[in-house]
Amino acid sequence: RSRSRDGSPAPPPRKPRKVSNWDKDASGNEVNAGQILTGDGTQAPHILNALVHQAASGSTTKARRIHVGNLPSNGPIDNETLGTFFEQAMEQAGFKNPDTEGPCVKDVWISGEKKFAFIEMRTFEEAERSMGLDGVTLYGNPLRIARPHDYVPPPSQEQLQSALLAAGTTGSAAAVQVAAAVAMGKPLGGQVPGAPVGVNKQIADAAMGALGLGGMQSSAAQTQAMMQASRKARRVHVGNLPSAVLVTAQQLHEFVTQGMTQMALTVKPGDPVQDTFVSPDGKFGFVELRTIQEATNIIALSGCEFGGKAIRISRPTDYMPPTLELIQKLEGSGILGFPGDAGVTALAPGMAAGPDLTNATSVVVLKNMMTEAEMGDDQECKEIMDDTRDKCVEEYGAVLSVLAARPGPHECPKEHIGNVFVQFGDKETAIKAAEGLHNLKFDGRVVEASFIDTLAYAGLQKHFPDQLVTG
Structure with missing residues (x-):
C-alpha cells in the first residue's frame, strides 16, 4: 500500500530502495524535519566569527595534518602503532615542542587498505618539523611524509588583523596578536601571561573579553581540548562521491554547507562545517561539523545528489557517541549544539530536541508512529513494524525485536500506547538509530526517538506477545 508523501526542499535524492512507510518527497527522497534552530540575532559578523573560532580552536586542522605514504605491508599497522612510532620518532629527532608537555600526535587515520595515513599533529610548528622525518623506516619501509593536497597554512598576524579590521572592529590589535600566536601554535610569553611581548595586559584582557575569549591562552587551550575530545562525535563519513571529476575538499565543504542551510539542519548562524577531507582517489571523504547536534542532522543529506551521484553519509567506523561525562564538560561551550547551548535558542514549532x-539503552522508543485507526488494524500494525525493522536493519544494524504497543485488555502503561519499540543488539547501535530516526517524518508525522529501560521493555513484551516482530 502507499502512504502520503510530504514535500521537502532537499536536493535530488538517492534511488529509492523500496516502497516504505517512511516519508519521501515527490522525487522519492526521505523527508527529514531536522533540528530547525535559530540564533539570538546577536552574533558577530561572519568574518569575525571565523577569526574567533580560529583563535579558540588553536591551529587549523589542515595546517597541522600530514600525509604518510608507503606504509609497510609486512607488519601489523593500526592507529596506536603508527601514532606511537611517530611520537617516538619526533622525540628522538628533537622535533617536539620543548615548552609543551604531552604527546605531539593528536589523531591518526589509516586508509582501509592500509596503504597511507593522515596524522594530525598538536601544533603547526610540529607538523612543519615532521617533514624532516620523510624517509624514516618502519618495518623496513621508507615512509613518505608530505603535506596533504588540501593543506592550508595558518593565517599570519597581518591576515588576522586585516580580517578583524574588515569586520569593522577597531582597537583590538592585541586580540589579533594573541589570536595569531594561539592559531599558529607558538608558545606565548612576555610581560603578560598568555600574550605576546609588548601587549598591554588591560588592553589584551578587554579585547579578548570582547571577542568572547576571556582567560587568554588558557581559555583557548580549554576550547581546543574540548574540540579534540568531541571530534569523533562530530565527524561523519561521506561515500559514493562523484567519479566523473575529482571532488575537492572545498567543493564538498560548499555542498554540505548549502545543503544543510537549505534543509534547515544548522543549529545557529554561520558555517556548520569545521573541516573537510577528500581521499586522494576522490571516492570518499570526511566532514567535521562544529557541533555534535549538526553531526547528527547532516545524516539527513544522505542520498542527496552531488555531481550526478547519490552520496552516502554515515557515522565513521571510529564514531564515539558523547558520554555523559563529555556532555557535562561541553555544556555551555557551543560544541553540543543542543537547545540552550551557546548561540542556540529554541526549536521551531513541531520539532523536538535530540x-x-x-539515558541511552539498547531499546529505542519511537513516538508518533501510529494513529488510533492504525492501532486498531492488525495488518496496519504489522506493516508498520515490518517497515521499521527493515529500515533499522538496513541503515543501523541488527534488530532483535520490534513491538507496537496497542490498546487492549492489558495493564500496559498509557504513556506507551501508540509507540513502536525497537530492540537492538547493543546500546551503541541503538544510539545511532535514535539519532538517525529522530525528527524523520513517518506518514506525515514527526517521529520522536528516546530510550526505555531494558527491564521495562521485557515487561511490555509480556503484554503484547502477538505484536512482536523478531529480527
Whole structure:
C-alpha cells in the first residue's frame, strides 16, 4: 500500500530502495524535519566569527595534518602503532615542542587498505618539523611524509588583523596578536601571561573579553581540548562521491554547507562545517561539523545528489557517541549544539530536541508512529513494524525485536500506547538509530526517538506477545 508523501526542499535524492512507510518527497527522497534552530540575532559578523573560532580552536586542522605514504605491508599497522612510532620518532629527532608537555600526535587515520595515513599533529610548528622525518623506516619501509593536497597554512598576524579590521572592529590589535600566536601554535610569553611581548595586559584582557575569549591562552587551550575530545562525535563519513571529476575538499565543504542551510539542519548562524577531507582517489571523504547536534542532522543529506551521484553519509567506523561525562564538560561551550547551548535558542514549532543520550539503552522508543485507526488494524500494525525493522536493519544494524504497543485488555502503561519499540543488539547501535530516526517524518508525522529501560521493555513484551516482530 502507499502512504502520503510530504514535500521537502532537499536536493535530488538517492534511488529509492523500496516502497516504505517512511516519508519521501515527490522525487522519492526521505523527508527529514531536522533540528530547525535559530540564533539570538546577536552574533558577530561572519568574518569575525571565523577569526574567533580560529583563535579558540588553536591551529587549523589542515595546517597541522600530514600525509604518510608507503606504509609497510609486512607488519601489523593500526592507529596506536603508527601514532606511537611517530611520537617516538619526533622525540628522538628533537622535533617536539620543548615548552609543551604531552604527546605531539593528536589523531591518526589509516586508509582501509592500509596503504597511507593522515596524522594530525598538536601544533603547526610540529607538523612543519615532521617533514624532516620523510624517509624514516618502519618495518623496513621508507615512509613518505608530505603535506596533504588540501593543506592550508595558518593565517599570519597581518591576515588576522586585516580580517578583524574588515569586520569593522577597531582597537583590538592585541586580540589579533594573541589570536595569531594561539592559531599558529607558538608558545606565548612576555610581560603578560598568555600574550605576546609588548601587549598591554588591560588592553589584551578587554579585547579578548570582547571577542568572547576571556582567560587568554588558557581559555583557548580549554576550547581546543574540548574540540579534540568531541571530534569523533562530530565527524561523519561521506561515500559514493562523484567519479566523473575529482571532488575537492572545498567543493564538498560548499555542498554540505548549502545543503544543510537549505534543509534547515544548522543549529545557529554561520558555517556548520569545521573541516573537510577528500581521499586522494576522490571516492570518499570526511566532514567535521562544529557541533555534535549538526553531526547528527547532516545524516539527513544522505542520498542527496552531488555531481550526478547519490552520496552516502554515515557515522565513521571510529564514531564515539558523547558520554555523559563529555556532555557535562561541553555544556555551555557551543560544541553540543543542543537547545540552550551557546548561540542556540529554541526549536521551531513541531520539532523536538535530540534524544537524551544520558539515558541511552539498547531499546529505542519511537513516538508518533501510529494513529488510533492504525492501532486498531492488525495488518496496519504489522506493516508498520515490518517497515521499521527493515529500515533499522538496513541503515543501523541488527534488530532483535520490534513491538507496537496497542490498546487492549492489558495493564500496559498509557504513556506507551501508540509507540513502536525497537530492540537492538547493543546500546551503541541503538544510539545511532535514535539519532538517525529522530525528527524523520513517518506518514506525515514527526517521529520522536528516546530510550526505555531494558527491564521495562521485557515487561511490555509480556503484554503484547502477538505484536512482536523478531529480527
